[in-house]
Amino acid sequence: MKEMIRPIEWKEGKLYILNQLKLPMETEYNIKATVEDVFNAIRDMELRGAPLIGIAAAYGVYLSVKDESFVSHEDFMKFVDEKALYLSQSRPTAVNLFWALDRMKKRAKELENLLIEDKKKALLEEAIKIHKEDEAINRSIGENFLKILKDGMTIMTHCNAGSLATSRYGTATSPMYLAREKGWSFKVFANETRPYLQGARLTAFELHHGGIDVTLICDNMAGSLMAQGKVDAIITGADRVAANGDTANKIGTLQLAVMAKHYGVPFYVAVPTPTIDLSTPTGIEIPIEERGSHEVTNWFGKATAPEGIKVYNPAFDVTAHSLITAIVTEKGIVYPPYNENLKKLFLNI
Numbered sequence: 001m002k003e004m005i006r007p008i009e010w011k012e013g014k015l016y017i018l019n020q021l022k023l024p025m026e027t028e029y030n031i032k033a034t035v036e037d038v039f040n041a042i043r044d045m046e047l048r049g050a051p052l053i054g055i056a057a058a059y060g061v062y063l064s065v066k067d068e069s070f071v072s073h074e075d076f077m078k079f080v081d082e083k084a085l086y087l088s089q090s091r092p093t094a095v096n097l098f099w100a101l102d103r104m105k106k107r108a109k110e111l112e113n114l115l116i117e118d119k120k121k122a123l124l125e126e127a128i129k130i131h132k133e134d135e136a137i138n139r140s141i142g143e144n145f146l147k148i149l150k151d152g153m154t155i156m157t158h159c160n161a162g163s164l165a166t167s168r169y170g171t172a173t174s175p176m177y178l179a180r181e182k183g184w185s186f187k188v189f190a191n192e193t194r195p196y197l198q199g200a201r202l203t204a205f206e207l208h209h210g211g212i213d214v215t216l217i218c219d220n221m222a223g224s225l226m227a228q229g230k231v232d233a234i235i236t237g238a239d240r241v242a243a244n245g246d247t248a249n250k251i252g253t254l255q256l257a258v259m260a261k262h263y264g265v266p267f268y269v270a271v272p273t274p275t276i277d278l279s280t281p282t283g284i285e286i287p288i289e290e291r292g293s294h295e296v297t298n299w300f301g302k303a304t305a306p307e308g309i310k311v312y313n314p315a316f317d318v319t320a321h322s323l324i325t326a327i328v329t330e331k332g333i334v335y336p337p338y339n340e341n342l343k344k345l346f347l348n349i
């Protein structure tokens with residue numbers, strides 16, 4: 001199997017980001033040298049995907065201090081807090097962004113007795129740790145999925161929760177890559193995922209690159225395939241799972257889950273534990289990002305709607321916990337009742 005495409009790399013003291021806006025036609029890596037570069041890359045979706053956003057933001061915190069001088073630890077902490085707050089305003093829904101920023105701030109606080117240059121080095125080490133841990137998390141999610149999936153299944157997925165949304169195997173795609181490593185043969189339906197086409201531009205691209213049997217479909221074809229009994233399971237990623245299991249994910253996920261319930265298709269959410277936000281009680285409290293109208297009225301440069309037309313463009317929707325068969329994490333498979341069982345993931349037992 002070909003090496004997976006890496007959306008982010010820390011190499012020779014520089015942060016390289018794959019510009020996902022250019023995929024699938026061009027594979028262009030750009031160096032991000034400042035915290036502003038990272039903010040813009042997240043906001044403009046040059047990089048996207050909940051776990052990847054968190055990893056990039058962690059490097060962004062390091063880049064913010066890299067060339068600065070500080071007169072005291074308080075001065076250092078004030079600066080780190082300011083830059084973390086700045087980065088937190090890049091996109092509102094993926095909780096991994098806030099999780100990673102909180103972790104970098106916590107690490108910074110612990111560095112009181114270090115010299116400034118050693119503080120900086122420790123922050124870079126923390127960002128690299130977050131990056132590397134994600135790779136292990138991806139693999140564990142895949143391994144847990146393979147306990148409930150079977151060779152030969154046909155799986156539908158939505159948006160991109162793949163290697164282009166994480167450090168390596170992806171979350172929803174992790175079982176697909178691991179199954180291939182085991183010699184299993186999953187077939188995958190990738191929903192194109194309007195308006196930003198993460199499914200067509202990214203998931204179809206990366207799975208095809210990885211030698212996986214993937215078929216691209218328009219979002220409005222999903223129900224028909226389920227009605228024909230051609231879908232054995234649906235697996236999506238998530239941007240934030242609330243304490244009761246309500247899950248925010250790419251717009252279009254909710255309707256997939258409703259149809260899956262109707263047709264008796266198991267609906268799984270692939271979730272690294274940093275995506276679970278126990279401080280958010282239900283899906284109602286999850287902030288849903290609304291993006292610009294151009295993403296709906298233009299097809300990557302070509303107008304497909306009347307000039308000035310009103311547009312509603314929420315980037316995410318919330319799938320009620322009652323529609324989710326199981327939430328598969330790196331720590332294990334969580335079944336309902338989610339308000340009880342999600343908590344157990346965080347008990348150090």
Ligand SMILES: CSC[C@H]1O[C@H](OP(=O)(O)O)[C@H](O)[C@@H]1O
Pocket residue numbers: 048049050051158159160161162165166170171172198236237238239249250251315
């Ligand atoms: C591995 S979770 C990725 C998650 O993020 C995507 O959103 P976006 O492309 O806008 O960052 C989508 O909701 C995926 O499921």
